[in-house]
Amino acid sequence: MTNxxxxxxxAYLDLMETMIGIPVHEExxxxxxxxxxxxxxxxxxxxxxxxxxxxxxxxxTFEPDRDNGLMEDTL
Amino acid sequence: xxxxxxxxxxxxxxxxxxxxxxxSEVVDFFLARISRYNPALNAFTAVLAERATARASHIDAxxxxxxxxxxxxxxxxxxKNLFDICxxxxxxxxxxxxxxxxxxxxxxxxxxxxxxxxxxxxALGMGEYAYDFTGENTHYGNCANPWDTTHMSGxxxxxxxxxxxxxxxxxxxxxxTNGSIRVPASFCGIFGLKPTYGRLPRSGTYPFSDSLxxxxxxxxxxxDLALAFDAIQGYSNSDHACADRPILDTTDTLEEGVTGLRxxxxxxxxxxxxxxxxxxxxxKVCRALNCASEIDIPATLEGRSAAYLITNVEGSxxxxxxxxxxxxxxxxxxxxxxxxxxMLPAAWYARAQQVRHWYAKKAREVFxxxxxxxxxxxxxxxxxxxxxxxxxxxxxxxLRPNLGYFTQPIxxxxxxxxxxxxxxxxxxxPIGVQVIAAPWREDLVLRVAYALEELGFKxxxxxxxxxxxxxx
Numbered sequence: 088m089t090n091x092x093x094x095x096x097x098a099y100l101d102l103m104e105t106m107i108g109i110p111v112h113e114e115x116x117x118x119x120x121x122x123x124x125x126x127x128x129x130x131x132x133x134x135x136x137x138x139x140x141x142x143x144x145x146x147x148t149f150e151p152d153r154d155n156g157l158m159e160d161t162l
Numbered sequence: 163x164x165x166x167x168x169x170x171x172x173x174x175x176x177x178x179x180x181x182x183x184x185x186s187e188v189v190d191f192f193l194a195r196i197s198r199y200n201p202a203l204n205a206f207t208a209v210l211a212e213r214a215t216a217r218a219s220h221i222d223a224x225x226x227x228x229x230x231x232x233x234x235x236x237x238x239x240x241x242k243n244l245f246d247i248c249x250x251x252x253x254x255x256x257x258x259x260x261x262x263x264x265x266x267x268x269x270x271x272x273x274x275x276x277x278x279x280x281x282x283x284x285a286l287g288m289g290e291y292a293y294d295f296t297g298e299n300t301h302y303g304n305c306a307n308p309w310d311t312t313h314m315s316g317x318x319x320x321x322x323x324x325x326x327x328x329x330x331x332x333x334x335x336x337x338x339t340n341g342s343i344r345v346p347a348s349f350c351g352i353f354g355l356k357p358t359y360g361r362l363p364r365s366g367t368y369p370f371s372d373s374l375x376x377x378x379x380x381x382x383x384x385x386d387l388a389l390a391f392d393a394i395q396g397y398s399n400s401d402h403a404c405a406d407r408p409i410l411d412t413t414d415t416l417e418e419g420v421t422g423l424r425x426x427x428x429x430x431x432x433x434x435x436x437x438x439x440x441x442x443x444x445x446k447v448c449r450a451l452n453c454a455s456e457i458d459i460p461a462t463l464e465g466r467s468a469a470y471l472i473t474n475v476e477g478s479x480x481x482x483x484x485x486x487x488x489x490x491x492x493x494x495x496x497x498x499x500x501x502x503x504x505m506l507p508a509a510w511y512a513r514a515q516q517v518r519h520w521y522a523k524k525a526r527e528v529f530x531x532x533x534x535x536x537x538x539x540x541x542x543x544x545x546x547x548x549x550x551x552x553x554x555x556x557x558x559x560x561l562r563p564n565l566g567y568f569t570q571p572i573x574x575x576x577x578x579x580x581x582x583x584x585x586x587x588x589x590x591x592p593i594g595v596q597v598i599a600a601p602w603r604e605d606l607v608l609r610v611a612y613a614l615e616e617l618g619f620k621x622x623x624x625x626x627x628x629x630x631x632x633x634x
Contacts, residue, residue, distance in 0.1 A: 099505070103505040107504055107505055110486075111489075112490075115497065118494070121498070122498055122501075123505065125470075125502075125560075125563065126470070126471060126502060126503070126506055126510070128467075130471060130507075130513070132464055133464060133517045135464075136461065136468075136521075137461075138517065138520050149373055149515070150403075151361075151403055154523075
């Protein structure tokens, strides 16, 4: 798996804190950075998923009837 | 019936309908038991004695008039406090919501259970805004495990697991976004059902992550799960995610057995090297089912990672106004995660949704070759409260996200999963195993759960709570 995401949690937090408008206390920052780093690891895995790179089915919300209904059609 | 507290919902209804107990006697008994044991367990955040007593009297009057009663007549139940209850604020485990306007009606699933004769007796504690697998809560106190009160109950449906495990009620409702029914069911030694995504309407419940939120029942046996599940099924256009599907009769098919079912043990991502307690549990269940084959659900790591990101972003977006104005009022363990989630790039979320579709399709295709899959529910038995790390393969890992390691991908795929309890003899604590089937096949997971129960996989009675308060 190639690491494609380069996220420096502390610098990213400093940038986003003001933009998003959440007052992040100094003592919370270690915990927030830990979770940002964890999310970046997850994003890395998700980014490396072997989907069809030409697919135009982008971020459609999961629909129970359509997505799960396919099961019956294919069996 | 001298051990009413560990009686099944089915037996309670039978006793009420048969005139051996009145609904009022049942409710009084369980209210007394809650009063006695809840202070040590902290499962309930509200006890609705007046409402439950009135409802029980109404049922007794119906019975006296010879009216037919529903399949859950006289069964006390309680709900995770993210379900709306008339005249109570919907806490969702938070201090922030405590000042919200009280609900003006019950959640739809509460209404459906009561239409079948069940009696709501209270609201149950949970991890703040459902972002939790531990049962710990800074605002309302930790929910204790009925097997050892120094251990976690599991979460986020912590009170729902503990209340059933301790025999404070025979039936509860919980919610499960990434494992929040299945983790406490595993730790508390009970049965828990996460249905197919879209099966049950979530109307009147406080959301967490719309793309992944499920509701479901928790009970001491598979028949009670089936009775409750059958009672609460049914389409409603009040939840956009609710699918208009035919209603299953899982109670009637419960005893059809497992002969002819293709059952396999999950491998790959679900391999259990480094998880000795979970491995022993899955081994026992597979031996009992004569299950020797294995099957891999491909791309599970990617599916789990997608669920992680979707949950983090959707939950954080929901709470963004409060993160901006009163972040200090969040539980520290959830606040840091919500703040991080509010900052994640939109491209990560969009990709995660795309990958979730892709993974769910791959997971569905596995069921061409198998009917039921057996997998661990949790990596270990309930850790001690306050524990922050989990040893996996000799290495310390963050505990909170990893307690849902085996449940989270099943939510991403939207598959139905029932937790069946086993007892880990070495630790003396229970640990559950997941029984998983194709979308909309809750009947199969409940059938296998019932078969396992017949083979000895039952909800056991915690030593510390199984005596006293005998009903005369």
